Amino acid sequence: MPETKSPVPGAAGSVPTGLPGSPVPAPRPGPTRLFDDEFLRKLDLLHILFKRNVRGRREGDRPGRRRGGRAEFADYREYSPGDDLRYVDWNVYGRTERLFIKEFTKHEAVLGCVLVDSSASMGFGQPAKFHYARRLAAALAYLALADGNEAQLGAFAGGQVAWSARLVGKPEVASLAAFLEPIEAGDTTDVLAALRAFRERVHERSLVILISDLLAETDAAQRGLRLLGSQRFDLIVLHVLSPQELHPRAAGTARLLDGETGDAEDLVIDETALRLYADRLNAFCEQWRGFCRRHDIRYVQASTATPFEECVLDTLRQGGLVR
Amino acid sequence: MIALRVWGMLGLAAVPVLVALSLWRWRRREVRVSSLLLWRDVAARWREAPKARRRRQADPLLLLRIAAALVLTAGLCGLAAMGPARRSRRLAIVVDRSASMAARRPDGRTRWEACRDELLTLLESLDPWDRVALAAVPPPAGSTLGSSLEPAAAATRLRSIAPCDAAVPPQELAAAAGAARTAADAVVLLATDARLEGLPRGVAVVAAGAPAANRGVVAFAAREGRDGRHEVLVRLANAGAEPSAATVLVLADGREVARRSLELAPRGRTEALFEADLGPAVVLEARLEGKDAMAADDAAWLARRLRPTRIAWVGKPNYPLRRALAVQPGAEVADLPELPERAVPDGFHLAVYHRAVPRTLGGGIVAVVAPDGQVGRLRPGRLRAAGQALVVAPRDPLMAEVRLDAVDLGRVAPAAGFDGFTPLARVGAGPVLGRWREDGTTVVYVGIDPEASPWPLDPSFPIFWANVVAAASGDAAVFGCIRPGERVGAPGGVLRPERVGRLEMPVGEGRRTVAVSLLSEAETMARGEHVAAPPGVLGKPLEHTEATEAWRLSGWMALAGLVLVLVHGPLAVRARGI
Numbered sequence: 072m073p074e075t076k077s078p079v080p081g082a083a084g085s086v087p088t089g090l091p092g093s094p095v096p097a098p099r100p101g102p103t104r105l106f107d108d109e110f111l112r113k114l115d116l117l118h119i120l121f122k123r124n125v126r127g128r129r130e131g132d133r134p135g136r137r138r139g140g141r142a143e144f145a146d147y148r149e150y151s152p153g154d155d156l157r158y159v160d161w162n163v164y165g166r167t168e169r170l171f172i173k174e175f176t177k178h179e180a181v182l183g184c185v186l187v188d189s190s191a192s193m194g195f196g197q198p199a200k201f202h203y204a205r206r207l208a209a210a211l212a213y214l215a216l217a218d219g220n221e222a223q224l225g226a227f228a229g230g231q232v233a234w235s236a237r238l239v240g241k242p243e244v245a246s247l248a249a250f251l252e253p254i255e256a257g258d259t260t261d262v263l264a265a266l267r268a269f270r271e272r273v274h275e276r277s278l279v280i281l282i283s284d285l286l287a288e289t290d291a292a293q294r295g296l297r298l299l300g301s302q303r304f305d306l307i308v309l310h311v312l313s314p315q316e317l318h319p320r321a322a323g324t325a326r327l328l329d330g331e332t333g334d335a336e337d338l339v340i341d342e343t344a345l346r347l348y349a350d351r352l353n354a355f356c357e358q359w360r361g362f363c364r365r366h367d368i369r370y371v372q373a374s375t376a377t378p379f380e381e382c383v384l385d386t387l388r389q390g391g392l393v394r
Numbered sequence: 395m396i397a398l399r400v401w402g403m404l405g406l407a408a409v410p411v412l413v414a415l416s417l418w419r420w421r422r423r424e425v426r427v428s429s430l431l432l433w434r435d436v437a438a439r440w441r442e443a444p445k446a447r448r449r450r451q452a453d454p455l456l457l458l459r460i461a462a463a464l465v466l467t468a469g470l471c472g473l474a475a476m477g478p479a480r481r482s483r484r485l486a487i488v489v490d491r492s493a494s495m496a497a498r499r500p501d502g503r504t505r506w507e508a509c510r511d512e513l514l515t516l517l518e519s520l521d522p523w524d525r526v527a528l529a530a531v532p533p534p535a536g537s538t539l540g541s542s543l544e545p546a547a548a549a550t551r552l553r554s555i556a557p558c559d560a561a562v563p564p565q566e567l568a569a570a571a572g573a574a575r576t577a578a579d580a581v582v583l584l585a586t587d588a589r590l591e592g593l594p595r596g597v598a599v600v601a602a603g604a605p606a607a608n609r610g611v612v613a614f615a616a617r618e619g620r621d622g623r624h625e626v627l628v629r630l631a632n633a634g635a636e637p638s639a640a641t642v643l644v645l646a647d648g649r650e651v652a653r654r655s656l657e658l659a660p661r662g663r664t665e666a667l668f669e670a671d672l673g674p675a676v677v678l679e680a681r682l683e684g685k686d687a688m689a690a691d692d693a694a695w696l697a698r699r700l701r702p703t704r705i706a707w708v709g710k711p712n713y714p715l716r717r718a719l720a721v722q723p724g725a726e727v728a729d730l731p732e733l734p735e736r737a738v739p740d741g742f743h744l745a746v747y748h749r750a751v752p753r754t755l756g757g758g759i760v761a762v763v764a765p766d767g768q769v770g771r772l773r774p775g776r777l778r779a780a781g782q783a784l785v786v787a788p789r790d791p792l793m794a795e796v797r798l799d800a801v802d803l804g805r806v807a808p809a810a811g812f813d814g815f816t817p818l819a820r821v822g823a824g825p826v827l828g829r830w831r832e833d834g835t836t837v838v839y840v841g842i843d844p845e846a847s848p849w850p851l852d853p854s855f856p857i858f859w860a861n862v863v864a865a866a867s868g869d870a871a872v873f874g875c876i877r878p879g880e881r882v883g884a885p886g887g888v889l890r891p892e893r894v895g896r897l898e899m900p901v902g903e904g905r906r907t908v909a910v911s912l913l914s915e916a917e918t919m920a921r922g923e924h925v926a927a928p929p930g931v932l933g934k935p936l937e938h939t940e941a942t943e944a945w946r947l948s949g950w951m952a953l954a955g956l957v958l959v960l961v962h963g964p965l966a967v968r969a970r971g972i
Contacts, residue, residue: 195428260429286429316428324422327437329430336430336437337422347436355432 105209105248110380117384117393119183119214121278122305122369147171181277182223182237183215186265187251188283189226189233191331194256196313196375201256203375203382204282204311209247210383211280214393216241223273224250227265229258234272259331260287266295276302280392282309284316285359293362306368307392310359314376317352321345405467409460416456458962466955469948483520483581486527486574487513487548489555490586491534492562493690494920497587497606506557509585509600513552516583520545527580530555531562531570541577561917564588571597587920607634609658610691610918611642613665614680616672626668628680628694632658633687633919641683644668646675661919691918702726703863706742708733709750714850715763719746721856722863737835744866755835759866763840783826787818792829792838792861796854801847815839827858838862 106114150159150170163171185208193201212222216238224235224247235250262283269279279299285292285308300306322340329335338344356372363370371390373382387393427433495506503511517526526548527541540551571584572594582597584590590599613629632638637660644652652668672678678696686692705719705727720727730739738745738758745752746761783798798819814832817825828839844850 192428195426200428284428286431313428316432322423322425323419325425326422327430327433328424328426330426330428332430334430336433338433338437338440340425344436344440347439348432351432351435 105206105251106213106244111213111244113380113384114210114213115217117214117388118218119211119220119278120391120394121181122367122391124276124303143176145174145176148174180220180239181215182221182273182275183212183278183280184223184225184269184273185212185280185282186225186227186232186269187254188228188260188262188265188281189254189256189258190228190260190287191257192260192284192286193311195330196315198313198375199256200284200311200313200375201254203373203379204309205251205254206379207309207311207373207382208280208282209244209251211387211392212238212247213241213244215278216243220278222247225265225269226251226254227261227268228256230261230264232265232268260284262287262292263295266292266299270299270302276304278305278307280307280309282311284311285355289355289358296362296368297366300366300368306363306366308359308363308368308370310356310370310372312372312374314374317374317376319345319348405463405471408463408467412456412459412463416459455962458958462955462958462962464955465951465958469950469952469955471948483524484527484579485520485524486529486580486582487552488567488571488574488582488584489528489530489552490562490567490584490588491530491532491555491557492586492588492917492920493557494587494688494917495557496690497608497688497920499606499687504557505587505606506555506585510552510555512600513583513585514549517545517549517552522546525580527574527577528552529570529574531567532558534558562588564590564916568593568597588916589920606687607636607638608687608691608918609633609638609640609682610686610688611680611682611694612663612691612915612918614694614696616678616696623669624672626652626670626678626680627665628668629663629665630656630658630682631663631915631918632661635660642666643679643681643683644670645679645681646670646672647677648679649675651675688918703744703866704728704742705863705866706730706734706739706745707748708745708752709748709763712748712763712844714844714855715746715748715859718844718850718856718859719863722860725863744863752835755833755837757834759836759838759862761838761840761862763842763844783819783821785819786825787816790816790818790829791865792858793818793827794857794861796858796861798852798854801849801852801854836865 147160147163148171150172154172158172158174160171160173163169187201187204187208189201193199193204196203208224212224215222219240222238222243225232227233233254235246238246260283262281262285266279266281281296283292296306296308319340321342321344324339325337327336327338360370360372362368369391371386371392373386377386383393430437489506489509491506495509496504498504499508501508520526522544524545526543526545528543528548528551534555540547543551567584567586567588568590571582574580575582575594575596582594583600584593584597585600587601593599609630609632611628612631613627616624616626626644628642628644630640630642632640638658639655640658641653641655643650651670651672654666654668656664656666658664680694682692703722703725705725707716707719707727707729716727719725728742733750733753734745735753736757737752737755737760742758744759744761746763748763751762751764752760783801785793785796785798787793796819814830815825816829818827818829820826824841825839826841828841830837830839842849844855849855
């Protein structure tokens, strides 16, 4: 059953900090409803994995492909006119009478952006998918922060996205919670609009984690992902489903009401119908899995029936999201 | 069968209930889902399916439920139906413990022993799961017979039963059998030698009797006769089929006072009337000489007791005199609202008339208190002078121990008298106390006003009235019947209980209804023709193996139904719906 209906995230009064362009105020460190200290200590042992060469705007702890900085020696290259003479290795010149420039790896702070689906369909399930997704988003954002990267959260529903501020450093975990906790599920799912909004807001190649049940127009959502993928964003799709969606039970003659649109379908949900549904669900998931494979997008399916810790520590690790 | 019907009805009623519940559960409901994205294809394919296909398929759970209900019902019905056959042929045995059951049969056994052997044989034929209720009339003291005994236990308790000396009316036996039939819902076997008619349905009689050469005392009474002697009535009965001679003895406190030989016709009765001087004896016994089939009815007893002296008060109240009468031992004073027809009404020993006179005489003792002499023909004379009284008949029983020397009676009647009048005390020349007899009535004349004179304050006053009461109560002492259940010590031991009845008894030249001790004539005359349990009284039982197999099959069916119900639970939980 859905959680309490609420206005679209980002609408006035619903999410005080989530309107586009309104940065989250300064975080206040403290315990959150999403995690406890024990779980945070377990998260500290994990690191988020990047699959593509993403770039950050500022220096950080992650060694990038770009050269620069002074911290970590990377390679030599022959001097070219215009190179900074401060990087000429004079010892090598003494031995070889040729000029070589020392190159260093530039450490960057990459942006990890977590887009959470807060549509009404996410409010269904026991436990509710949105609560589960919210915790997953917080955990992944925390991992990004723990690695010295930047993190930004976005909750989307009905074509609007509520953004958090760009967060840096582990102490910002409280800001994560402060952003996510007030959000409630409502409105329709529009993945494409969310991705477009993200693209307008973020210009560097960053890590994008989409957490959704994907129960929306599949083509549009995949078009948005294809767009980002073509622009060399590192994409991850976390497909969250509830056990009631994975394994529905017979209900006899029923009128099914869409939790987002209110549309109705009359149906006899018997064993045959359940078998058809299972086939349809498998095809749906397989389609998404194939799409992601073809477009170098990491895809992980998570059931809310799985304990949250087990999902983060095992499922995400097996999916190649963390190590 | 009632249980069978109940289980069957419940089981059959469960089926439509299950179907209704299933239909209710499968009614169209609104179910909210997160999205119809995945369901639309399913709905489209469902709509495209043939109509027959779109009808709801038979619910396996419903079929399972119906099967469970039917199997469980069949099993329980079987258990209910087989249960009575296996568990209980219920038998109730009601035993007549009356004295006649101790009568000895020609084969040497008593009637009870013969009956008991027959019942034991019957109990041995029962199955261990049959149940027996045991009752005896009258119930044996200090032992419990039991209402739901195994046949072996019932046999043990049956052996402990023995007849007693009591007489048991046939109605009591019939009532006990009916009660056993109602309480135990069982076939009732009534073991008795009594002749019973109109028994309740379901009660069979084990006729325990046999023709027995038995004689017995069936009635015994005594009363005071002429000249202080007593008349004693003894009635004998002969239960045998042959004429019999019997010698009956009458004993007073163990001393033989009369004896007579009598001839008794087959199944006939005869009476003997004795005149005997019983003296101060307390217990009177009638005994038959010789032995016969039953000893219990060969003797009967009476006990002498004093009946209360009943005094009738007629006329105006007078406290001193009333009190003097009431304090007499054994005296009961009753007010009569108006003049009775006879001077001494029936049931009274003495009548006291205060300022009144009886209409007629005719027997008994009457005391007339007439201080002013205005009592009609009874008047000895008008009182007019005062003075001390003088006892003039000191030997008269009424004046025994009466001293009037110091008593000033206040007023004195003039000298007067008539034939038969005996003055007992005088003041001057006038009598103040006297008596005479007329029409069989002894009239005691008291010409003193107890309220106005100082006589009640003198000890002679209660002494005089005690003498009057004693003279009147001479008829009260008789040999009365021993009341049922009364225990009277006798030379031979404790007397057995008897019944009391009314009997016409020759008194002098006439006959008079008197109370007598009635030994149960039914006990003396009881007889039976055979000793055998009625054939087929218990009905045809199921064979043991047959009953057990049926019981076992039903048990398995019930168990299977229960398992189906238990299996159904998790399946139902799994199929609870979206």
